[in-house]
Structure formats: C-alpha cells, structure tokens
Amino acid sequence: MKPVFIAALALIEGARASVQGFDVSHYQSSVNFAAAYSSGARFVIIKATEGTTYIDPTFSSKYTAATSAGFIRGGYHFAHPGETTGAAQADYFTAHGGGWSGDGITLPGMLDLESSSSSQCWGLSTTSMVAWIKAFSDRYHSTTGRFPMLYTNPSWWSTCTGNSNAFVSTNPLVLARYASSPGTIPGGWPYQTIWQNADTYTYGGDSDIFNGAMTGLVQLATG
Template identity: 80%
Template sequence: MKSFVLAATALVGAAQAAVQGFDVSHYQSSVNFAAAYNSGARFVIIKATESNNYIDPKFNSHYTGATSAGLIRGGYHFAHPGATTGAVQADYFIAHGGGWSSDGITLPGMLDLENASGYAACWGLSQSAMVSWIKAFSDRYRSRTGVYPMLYTNPSWWSSCTGNSNAFVNTNPLVLARYASAPGTIPGGWPYQTIWQNSDSYAYGGDSDIFNGDLAGLKRLAKG
C-alpha cells in the first residue's frame, strides 16, 4: 500500500497542479528526450516487456536516453492475462527492466491492461479470473520490489473485464486512458487517477500523460 498512499499524499493541496509526461515503445524508434524535458516534460513510461516472451527492442536505449535527459522514468508491461500466471509475468517484467528502486527517479512499474488485436476480448478470462490474475501480478511485484505496480486501463475495459472491480483502490495507483478534454468518471472506485493518458499523440513521440499533482508529488511517487 505504500506507493499508493504516497501517491495520494502527492495530490493534497495540488488539485490545480499537473506535470506533463509521455510514454513510448519501439514504435518510437528515435525520441528526443532532451527536447521533451526542455519543453516541460518531467517523466516518461517506457515499454519493457509483453507476456513472458517479449522484450521491447528499444527499451534499453529509451531508458538510457530518458535518464540522461533528467526525466523520471519507469517501465511498463503489456499484459497477456491467462497466457501464463500473473506471478510469472511479473517476474519476467522485473527481470527485463521493470524493477523499482527508491532512488527518486524510478516510477513503480506499470501493468498495461487492455485488449489486443488478434486475441479474445478480455483475453478469454471471466471477470473474477481477471481480477485474480491482476492481483497475482500485483502481489508478486509488491513482494519483490516493495511497491505495488501502477495499473493502466480505460473505463470500458475495466468494466467489461473486471466487472468494474474496486479491489485495487487502496493499493495500486491508476493510470487512466481517456482521450478527451477531461478525465471524466473514474472507474473501479478509485477517487482519482494518478496519471491521465489524455492523448495518443505527443509532440516528442508516443502518448501524452499528465501526472495529477505537482513535481514534488511526482518525486514522492518515484521515491516510494
């Protein structure tokens, strides 16, 4: 619960504050991280892994570039629920860049939960099985790193695939995907989003993300 509690603390008295960030993967083969930082971005979330057999080929170079530019950074894992256990995929993620340390510049890992082309909706799992899978991933990540992972989702997926479960409200920071002018209704009983992915287009590549707080709060999230 530690990471979520501190994320909540980051929001106190900062309702009007926001910090620009973005997320990238190998689809952005070359990213000018320094220019992004100079434009005001302060964090980036970088694809590290998928399922238990794929490592993003640009992860290492993206991570190095983000670090050199002074950005707070972290990795994300594109989940294939049901392909293997949540614990197995958490281990794979941690082994290939998704770990965390309390250095103040590393975000907790992010679990990307969405459908994928060519796969069954909700990965063929029932709502209860999906919640159990996410919990297994989250618990393993927490036991190995000391923090819970952030959960990335959109309201439609969360409602369809978990039954709008509120099982993670007190543990996992929410990264909300909604391409609109405002975050709108928050799914799953979370009182607010920690990060809002508000657009699938960012000037320096990837998607635009907004931290719901000030820079000090973002650093607290990274510090754990």
C-alpha cells in the same frame, strides 16, 4: 505509505497542479528526450516487456537516454492475462527492466491492461481476471516492495473486471481516456494518479499527465 495515496500529497499541495509526461515503445524509433524535457515534460514510461517472451528492443536505449535527459522514468509490461500466470509475467517484467528502486527517479512498474487483437478480455471471466491481476501485483510487490501502477480504460475495466475495486488501496491508477477531462473514474479509485489524455505527443508516444505537483511525482518514485 500505500502507493494509491501518494497522489493525495500532490493534490493537497496544489489542487490544480499537474506534471506533463509521456510513454513510448519500439513504435517510436527515435525520441528527442532532451527536447521533451526542455518543453516541460518530467517523466516518461517506457515499454519493457510483453507476456513472457517479448522484450522491447528499444527499452534499454530509451531508458538510458531518458535518464541522461533528467527524467523520472519507469518501465511498463503489456499484459497477456491467462496465457501464463500473473506471477510468471511479473517475474519476466522485473527481470527485463521492470524493477523499482526508491531513488526518487524510478517509477513503480506499470501493468498495461487492454484488449488483444482477438480477445477483449483474453478469454478470462471477470473473477479470473481480477485474480490474475492480483497475482501479478502481489508478485511485483514481493519482489520490489512496491505495487505496480495499473493502466486501463473505463470500458475495459468494467467489462473485464466487473469494475472491481480490489486495487483501490494498493495500486495507483493510470487512466487512459482521450478527452478534455478524465471523466468518471472506474474501479472505485477516488482519482487517477496519471491520466493518459491523448494518443499523440509532440516528442513521440502518448501524452500523460501526473495528477499533482512535482513533489508528488518525486514521492511516487521514492515510496
């Protein structure tokens, strides 16, 4: 089953179903995973790597704590497009926490695509950006058997990829939009798989909403 269609299973089960989750990094020095789980959250995405030189120093401890608390969990990679190849960054990610296993509790890795402090599109043309993302995605897929989730916001995707629809049939969309609804979905995706709906969450990090029922979330972590 191609990953982007996994959410369809959940939508069929219940059009209004959703599952609360969140994402964290070293910026959250302490996270009470047990309390978050008790509150109803069921998944968490944890920063693992950035570029080809940075490993989040809190990744391992957070990943272990999330697992112990019963979460479906996974890692994410903050992309530095153009600094090194997409394939090189995918390799770095999988080597330092970004792997995947069809065990029902491990999410596909997430590629975090957003601006740097100095460059919105990292100095790449829209064509080069799409090629870079594809190189990362293809290498991750060849290594793990899954395509990574792609995290982006509508403005960045439109500006930096030309609103490319090249990933609709392969990569689940994690949509960042801080509003009361997801709004217009970029890139030709029919819907988002996960919606980052706020940049604050009670137990730390950002709030994420899986677009479907718990069975669909488990399927996303199973393949």
